[in-house]
Amino acid sequence: DTAVSQTPKYLVTQMGNDKSIKCEQNLGHDTMYWYKQDSKKFLKIMFSYNNKELIINETVPNRFSPKSPDKAHLNLHINSLELGDSAVYFCASSQERWGTNNEQFFGPGTRLTVL
Amino acid sequence: EDKVVQSPLSLVVHEGDTVTLNCSYEVTNFRSLLWYKQEKKAPTFLFMLTSSGIEKKSGRLSSILDKKELFSILNITATQTGDSAIYLCAVEGGSQGNLIFGKGTKLSVKP
Known part of the structure; x- marks a missing residue:
C-alpha cells in the first residue's frame, strides 16, 4: 500500500563516507523529487526527474548525485559526507511536473546524521 | 499508524472569499x-x-492548532488569484520524528 517509500529510515555515518538513500514510488508517477529539510523546516529542492531524465538540479554540491534506474525509482548517492549534510531528506513524486494541479506525495523521510 | 488528513481535497472560490482549510492528525510523539x-x-x-490556541498570522493567512482535538485550520481572508495553490499540512512526530x-x-481562486 505504501505510495512513496524510502530506505533507510535512519542513517548514521562518519565524515568522509559514501552513502546512498533509495526511493521508490508505486503510484505510476512520471516525476520524482529529492528535498532536503533544513533546521527551519524549509524544504529545499535538490533534484527532480521526469521519466528518468533530470529536469531540475538546484545548487547542490557535486558530491550529491541522483540516479534513476527507472521512473519508479530515484536514488540519492552522497560522496565524501560532511557534517553539514546532516538533515532529513524527503523523496516525493507527482504525476506531472510541478504546478498547482500536481499534488506531490511525500515519502517518510530519511534522517541522516554525519558524525 | 500515524496519519495526517486534510480536507477538503479541493476547493474553488472567488476572489474576496474567505476559506478555511482543515488538517486533522493522529501522530504519536x-x-x-x-x-x-x-x-x-x-x-x-x-x-x-506547537502550542494550542495560539494563532499565528502572516498577512491574510492565519492558523491555529488544537492539540486536544488534534487538528489545525488555515484561514485565508480576502482571497486572491495568487492564493491558488496546493496547501500541505505536515506533522512532525511519529517513530522517526520526521514530517x-x-x-x-x-x-483554486477564480477572478
Missing part, C-alpha cells in the same frame, strides 16, 4: 504541525505551530 504552500516550485513554508504529510488541499 507529536512535536509540531506545519503548513506549506505548493505552487510552481518546492513547497514554501508558511507556519509552524508526516497530508495529501494537500488544492485551492
Whole structure:
C-alpha cells in the first residue's frame, strides 16, 4: 500500500563516507523529487526527474548525485559526507511536473546524521 | 499508524472569499504541525505551530492548532488569484520524528 517509500529510515555515518538513500514510488508517477529539510523546516529542492531524465538540479554540491534506474525509482548517492549534510531528506513524486494541479506525495523521510 | 488528513481535497472560490482549510492528525510523539504552500516550485513554508490556541498570522493567512482535538485550520481572508495553490499540512512526530504529510488541499481562486 505504501505510495512513496524510502530506505533507510535512519542513517548514521562518519565524515568522509559514501552513502546512498533509495526511493521508490508505486503510484505510476512520471516525476520524482529529492528535498532536503533544513533546521527551519524549509524544504529545499535538490533534484527532480521526469521519466528518468533530470529536469531540475538546484545548487547542490557535486558530491550529491541522483540516479534513476527507472521512473519508479530515484536514488540519492552522497560522496565524501560532511557534517553539514546532516538533515532529513524527503523523496516525493507527482504525476506531472510541478504546478498547482500536481499534488506531490511525500515519502517518510530519511534522517541522516554525519558524525 | 500515524496519519495526517486534510480536507477538503479541493476547493474553488472567488476572489474576496474567505476559506478555511482543515488538517486533522493522529501522530504519536507529536512535536509540531506545519503548513506549506505548493505552487510552481518546492513547497514554501508558511507556519509552524506547537502550542494550542495560539494563532499565528502572516498577512491574510492565519492558523491555529488544537492539540486536544488534534487538528489545525488555515484561514485565508480576502482571497486572491495568487492564493491558488496546493496547501500541505505536515506533522512532525511519529517513530522517526520526521514530517508526516497530508495529501494537500488544492485551492483554486477564480477572478
